[in-house]
Amino acid sequence: MTQLIWNGIFIGAFYALVALGYSMVYGIIKLLNFAHGDIYMLGAFGGFAMLTAFGGSVAGGSIVALLIVLVLSMLGTGMFGVVLERVAYRPVRTAPRLNALITAVGASFTIEYGTSLVAGPNPEVYPVQLSGSALHVLDAHINIQQIVLVGIAVALMIAMNLWVLRTRSGRAMRAISQDPKACLYMGVNVDGVISWAFFIGSALAGAAGVMAGAYFGTVNFLMGFIIGLKAFTAAVIGGIGNIPGAVLGGILLGLLESFGTAWLGGQWRDVFTFVVLILLLTVRPTGLLGERVTERV
Amino acid sequence: MNLGIKLGSAVAAVGLVVAALAGCASSSGSGGAGSSSSSGSSSGGGSGGASGGTITLGMVVPLTGSSAAIGPYMQNGAQLAVNEINAAGGVLGKQLKLDVQDGACDAKSAATAANKLVSDKVTVSVGGYCSGATLPTLPIFNGAGIPMIIPAAxxxxxxxxxxxxxxxxxxxxxxxxxxxxxxxxxxxxxxxxLMDDNTSYSTNITKNVAGLMAKAPDGPQQAIHESVTAGESDYSANVNAVMKANPDFVYWTGYYQEGGLIIKQLRQAGYTGKIMVADGSVDQKLIQIAGQNNAQGVFATMTQTPQTIPNGQAWIDKYKKAFHADPGPYSTQAYDAVRVAAEAMKNANSTDGKAIADALMKIDGFQLFSGPLKFTPEHTLSSGGFLILVVKGDAFDVQDQLQG
Incomplete structure (x- = not known):
């Protein structure tokens, strides 16, 4: 039981980190950024490239070295997110919603197969992998590195929530989500704030990518596809556009998968998970936290 | 209310997108393959077929996607046979040509690739690695009257x-x-x-093993049958279910990428029993992904590879000379598929699909790497030629030839 809960929380933390970017972008410009999962993949490859380049000096696999790579990858994917928005999404922002959606799908393929051309189609093995001893807590196997990763994820989520609630640009972001036109008239730099949202969402996805690479040990150019869909699901469960909702949705999805596998077997996991989700959305069409908070970011 | 409607339309849009995705994926897959046809050899896409002094052999293998590592091994193996046959005068006075398309180990991409080969007017198909991706190509080739000699699937x-x-x-x-x-x-x-990844190839083996075990109650018994979703990273939930069943032997029948992760996560979860993988997981990447320590002693059911065949060294040298790379899994089978195709065309004295199929059934004792060839009425080999490999250091080594 403890093991099931822990497994669910661990994978749920990854879903949540990626779901945050989905939810934030949707909250502000009502765009489903399908390339978001691929930014997770780019983060994993960025980390891979850096660790391969400086392989000798971080061979110890120390947490500090990985943290530095993590931050650099986050900066990299964050800036990539900004460029992506500038190049692909800003030109179609005033166009009908479906145009932007198709642009996002196109961006997703461009990133995936572009990566495949640059880095090759074969799965790569991370040069530095987290290893550590396992703890036994209430007959559950919990690895130290899992705790560290969940800790990093939680810290990032808290930092982001504080940023949205406490800073000037965070406030601007919330304002834009309510009425972008009015904000423009009030002298808010709408484009700048949207760029910030892409930067932060993409940086979080990149962080999840590096952590997945370092923990699971392998990266490939299609690794963002499934997690992108899962994170989107998590964002919808939580109430898309709602930041605590995305985190809650991610964890809930992870737990559902973990319990579904244990109760019905791996064959039935996705059936179980999505039946529960459909029931949940029938009862609460706006997601877990979609209604309670009127202000959506 | 308004919000609900918006959400509804968003979800509907996602459905559309997923459907659109499928089409895009297949076209982009095959498009990429056309340009990456072959490495420094005379092969390539385009017209040809039986006319104009050449006979074109088609090949759908994964050049991208999760099993991309295998495609070049098979392509080179087939090209080696084509080069040798052409050097010896070709078939029916015509030169052979290889037309390779990317199947990406994906049903939709493979079907697109097969249709491309049909329009290229190939005479025989000598490709097919992932069973799930090869299945949809069967009616395409069969319907066009093109015989398929499937080397790996x-x-x-x-x-x-x-x-x-x-x-x-x-x-x-x-x-x-x-x-x-x-x-x-x-x-x-x-x-x-028993662990599989829900693909045709993988569940076929687990179901067969389960059936055989049920018939022999005093032998090994099934403790659990677990299926995973391919393409994910975290299999801890599946591993957890397996650990609960407390097995002393785990048999994974999927491909190497998930296999490596599962081996790693089983060992992390404290599993100390034996692990065996099926032939789709026999690749050095399996050992790298699992980590060398975790992979030590992992067994594999495998058909003959150049490295395990007695006296295979001469063939390996030939391959290396031609492609400046080591042969891998299914290089030999692809090589044999081309040779079998050439033999059948020679015997039939024709490039007609029906005549080639008849000639294939009549072949008796043609020497393959796996032994003398004689098709059963089901169009399979009389004997499988499987052996057991084991991971030693950073490579697979022969454990047991399973003779007798």
Whole structure:
């Protein structure tokens, strides 16, 4: 039981980190950024490239070295997110919603197969992998590195929530989500704030990518596809556009998968998970936290 | 209310997108392959067929996607046979040509690739690695009257349809399951966990093993049958379910990428029993992904590779000279598929699909790497030729030839 809960929380933390970017972008410009999962993949490859380049000096696999790579990858994917928005999404922002959606799908393929051309189609093995001893807590196997990763994820989520609630640009972001036109008239730099949202969402996805690479040990150019869909699901469960909702949705999805596998077997996991989700959305069409908070970011 | 409607339309849009995705994926996959046809050899896409002094052999293998590592091994193996046959005067006075398309180990991409080959007017298909991706190509080739000699894909589903033009020259799932059970019994396994990835190839083997175990109550017994979703990273939930069943032997029948992760996560979860993988997982990447320590002693059911064949060194040298790379899994089978195709065309004295199929059935004793060839009425090999490999250091080594 403890093991099931822990497994669910661990994978749920990854879903949540990626779901945050989905939810934030949707909250502000009502765009489903399908390339978001691929930014997770780019983060994993960025980390891979850096660790391969400086392989000798971080061979110890120390947490500090990985943290530095993590931050650099986050900066990299964050800036990539900004460029992506500038190049692909800003030109179609005033166009009908479906145009932007198709642009996002196109961006997703461009990133995936572009990566495949640059880095090759074969799965790569991370040069530095987290290893550590396992703890036994209430007959559950919990690895130290899992705790560290969940800790990093939680810290990032808290930092982001504080940023949205406490800073000037965070406030601007919330304002834009309510009425972008009015904000423009009030002298808010709408484009700048949207760029910030892409930067932060993409940086979080990149962080999840590096952590997945370092923990699971392998990266490939299609690794963002499934997690992108899962994170989107998590964002919808939580109430898309709602930041605590995305985190809650991610964890809930992870737990559902973990319990579904244990109760019905791996064959039935996705059936179980999505039946529960459909029931949940029938009862609460706006997601877990979609209604309670009127202000959506 | 308004919000609900918006959400609804967003979800509907996602459905559209997923559907659109499928189409895009297949076209982009095959488009990429056309340009990456072959490495420094005379092959390539385009017209040809039986006319104009050349006979074109088609090949759908994964050049991108999760099994991309295998494609070049098979392509080079087939090209080597084509070069040798052409040097010896070709077939029916014509030169052979290889037309390789990317199947990406994906049903939709493979179907697109097969249609491309049909429009390229190939005479025989000598490709097929992932069973799940090869299945949808069967009616395409068979319907166009193009015989298929499938070198690697080996699910029983491929021959169960009893298509007149489809032949397998790899051992089948049934034969692999028999070899697996034989070795498990030898190792004294009691409780076996069967793990697959829900693809045709993979479930075919687990179901066969499960069926065989049910028939032999004093042998190894199934403790649990667990299926995973391919393409994910975290299999801890599945591993957890397996650990609960407390097996002393785990048999994974999917591909190497998930296999490596599962081996790693099983060992992390404290599993100390034996692990065996099926032929789709036999790749050095499996060991790298699992980590060398975790992978030590992992067994594999596998058909002959150049490295395991007695006296295979001469062939390896030839291959290396031609492509400046080491041969890998299924290089030999692809090489043999081309040779079998050439032999059948010679015997039939024709490039007509029906005549080639008849000639294939009449072949008796043609020497392949896996032994003398004689097709069964089901169009499979008479004997599977499976052996057991084991991970030693950073490579697979022969553990047991399973003779007798």
């Amino acid at each position: 080996n699910s029983d589903d491929l021959v169960n349809q009893k298509l007149p033009l489809v032949f397998l020259i790899n051992g089948t799932g049934t034969q692999q399951a028999q070899a697996a059970l034989k070795f498990m019994t030898k190792e004294g396994a009691k409780k076996v966990a």
